[in-house]
Amino acid sequence: MARAITITSGKGGVGKTTTTANLGTALAMRGARVAVIDADIGLRNLDVVMGLENRIVYDIVDVVEGRCRLRQALIKDKRLPELCLLPAAQTRDKDAVSPDQMIDLLAQLRSDFDFVLIDSPAGIEGGFRNAIAGADEVVIVTTPEVSAVRDADRIVGLVEAAEKGTPRLIVNRIKPRLVSRGEMLSVEDVLELLAIDLLGIVPDDETIVTSTNRGEAAVYDQTSLAGRAFLNIGRRLNGETVPFLDLTDQPGVLDRFLGMFGRRRS
Amino acid sequence: MSDLMSIKGGRDGLRIRFDDSAEWGLLLEQLEQQLNQNQAFFNGASLALDVGERTLTTEQLTHLLNLLQHHGVVAEALSAGARETRNAARTAGVTARPLPRYPDSSPQVSPDAEALLLIRTVRSGQVLRHSGHITLIGDVNPGGELIAGGSVVVWGRLRGFVHAGALGNVDAIVCAMELRPTQIRIAEQFATTPQEAGPHRPEVARIAGAQIVVESWEAFKK
Numbered sequence: 356m357a358r359a360i361t362i363t364s365g366k367g368g369v370g371k372t373t374t375t376a377n378l379g380t381a382l383a384m385r386g387a388r389v390a391v392i393d394a395d396i397g398l399r400n401l402d403v404v405m406g407l408e409n410r411i412v413y414d415i416v417d418v419v420e421g422r423c424r425l426r427q428a429l430i431k432d433k434r435l436p437e438l439c440l441l442p443a444a445q446t447r448d449k450d451a452v453s454p455d456q457m458i459d460l461l462a463q464l465r466s467d468f469d470f471v472l473i474d475s476p477a478g479i480e481g482g483f484r485n486a487i488a489g490a491d492e493v494v495i496v497t498t499p500e501v502s503a504v505r506d507a508d509r510i511v512g513l514v515e516a517a518e519k520g521t522p523r524l525i526v527n528r529i530k531p532r533l534v535s536r537g538e539m540l541s542v543e544d545v546l547e548l549l550a551i552d553l554l555g556i557v558p559d560d561e562t563i564v565t566s567t568n569r570g571e572a573a574v575y576d577q578t579s580l581a582g583r584a585f586l587n588i589g590r591r592l593n594g595e596t597v598p599f600l601d602l603t604d605q606p607g608v609l610d611r612f613l614g615m616f617g618r619r620r621s
Numbered sequence: 622m623s624d625l626m627s628i629k630g631g632r633d634g635l636r637i638r639f640d641d642s643a644e645w646g647l648l649l650e651q652l653e654q655q656l657n658q659n660q661a662f663f664n665g666a667s668l669a670l671d672v673g674e675r676t677l678t679t680e681q682l683t684h685l686l687n688l689l690q691h692h693g694v695v696a697e698a699l700s701a702g703a704r705e706t707r708n709a710a711r712t713a714g715v716t717a718r719p720l721p722r723y724p725d726s727s728p729q730v731s732p733d734a735e736a737l738l739l740i741r742t743v744r745s746g747q748v749l750r751h752s753g754h755i756t757l758i759g760d761v762n763p764g765g766e767l768i769a770g771g772s773v774v775v776w777g778r779l780r781g782f783v784h785a786g787a788l789g790n791v792d793a794i795v796c797a798m799e800l801r802p803t804q805i806r807i808a809e810q811f812a813t814t815p816q817e818a819g820p821h822r823p824e825v826a827r828i829a830g831a832q833i834v835v836e837s838w839e840a841f842k843k
Contacts (some may be wrong), residue, residue, distance in 0.1 A: 505745050505763060505764055506745070508744045508745040508746075508762050508763075508764065509744060509745040509746040509764065511744055512744035512745065512746055512747050513746075548760075548762055548763075550742055550760070
């Protein structure tokens with residue numbers, strides 16, 4: 356039976372879709388059967404980030420409205436046969452699917468997969484409600500910015516009110532140099548406010564931009580520090596204990612991180 | 622508060638209990654007066670209505686609901702002994718259901734002597750509203766709100782919005798382990814926290830000379 360995990364954030368643009376694509380790939384690379392669902396109906400992106408846009412025939416709304424069977428809408432990943440995408444519809448909006456329909460959909464997927472990852476739209480309205488409706492667990496993505504953390508806090512409250520348990524947190528796009536200069540919130544600052552368990556820390560990394568645009572997950576790139584961070588988060592989701600990449604205190608890691616940008620430590 | 626109706630806050634929210642024998646028109650008049658006097662407390666609140674054994678028509682209930690809505694109050698449930706009233710409630714668009722019983726409190730106790738104790742985090746977008754005192758063990762995050770008829774005690778960081786004495790009590794105080802609210806109100810007064818971060822120590826806010834003053838707990842207890 357699959358675990359259904361919703362990736363959400365409240366604020367837009369903090370990296371939900373990139374996180375979903377990379378975690379799905381990371382889990383499938385370790386042999387798990389994974390389905391990723393794009394619940395951002397009307398603004399679909401997950402297919403683009405995974406490089407599967409040109410293979411879409413049916414989407415989630417087609418399934419819900421009975422125009423195809425679920426199996427026909429699932430798109431196999433280019434590299435990993437264990438990984439499938441259920442794309443969002445681009446020509447409809449969030450009202451095209453109801454929370455009950457999401458729960459039904461997940462019930463059908465559960466028996467064939469080990470993980471179902473649901474990429475939530477930004478916001479706290481219907482689309483978000485759909486995305487968490489059938490979830491067993493919720494993962495919140497935030498960047499170390501006051502506005503994103505404020506929205507994450509709001510989401511934690513809503514997830515708890517929906518009785519989905521306490522969500523876990525991914526802090527995305529940390530810039531260790533700014534943190535050490537006191538110009539960016541640290542992971543500790545974020546955790547102190549949100550008071551939830553940390554699932555992972557992902558450094559700000561330019562390789563994400565290129566991998567996202569190419570439609571290839573960063574986890575394939577062993578030189579990408581963000582890719583390594585996502586691999587580790589995938590392992591943690593799988594129940595393994597993996598130490599966090601310590602980006603601020605260990606000069607070794609920091610040097611490597613800065614080295615990727617071709618800079619020297621000042 | 623009026624002796625014809627009582628407004629109480631509990632774990633499940635606010636509740637108005639209307640006197641069984643008083644004339645309905647008089648009750649509505651008093652309710653409107655309460656709502657006008659305590660706008661800061663009631664705006665955005667949701668209330669449960671307990672009309673006792675009284676029989677009310679759909680028109681009477683609609684009038685009541687409109688009055689509440691006009692003051693930003695949502696009636697989330699209605700408890701009525703009479704079947705006619707329950708039917709009228711359904712037509713008027715409010716859920717009729719029995720409300721959980723509160724333990725009988727003696728009538729001598731003033732409403733703001735009743736305190737609510739909660740152990741949780743009040744997160745952004747969450748509002749804790751109570752007609753008496755609020756004691757919170759946990760943090761109030763930015764964007765979270767505490768609104769109390771009485772005083773507010775936060776055993777934690779208070780970084781959201783707080784309004785003590787929201788029913789007009791100028792003697793209400795606010796104390797917190799770390800008192801850094803985005804805005805603080807006591808009765809009609811309000812203040813903001815200065816930008817520069819002071820030392821993190823327990824502090825108490827109260828009204829002195831028509832403004833809110835904040836002092837350390839050490840200074841306050843003398």
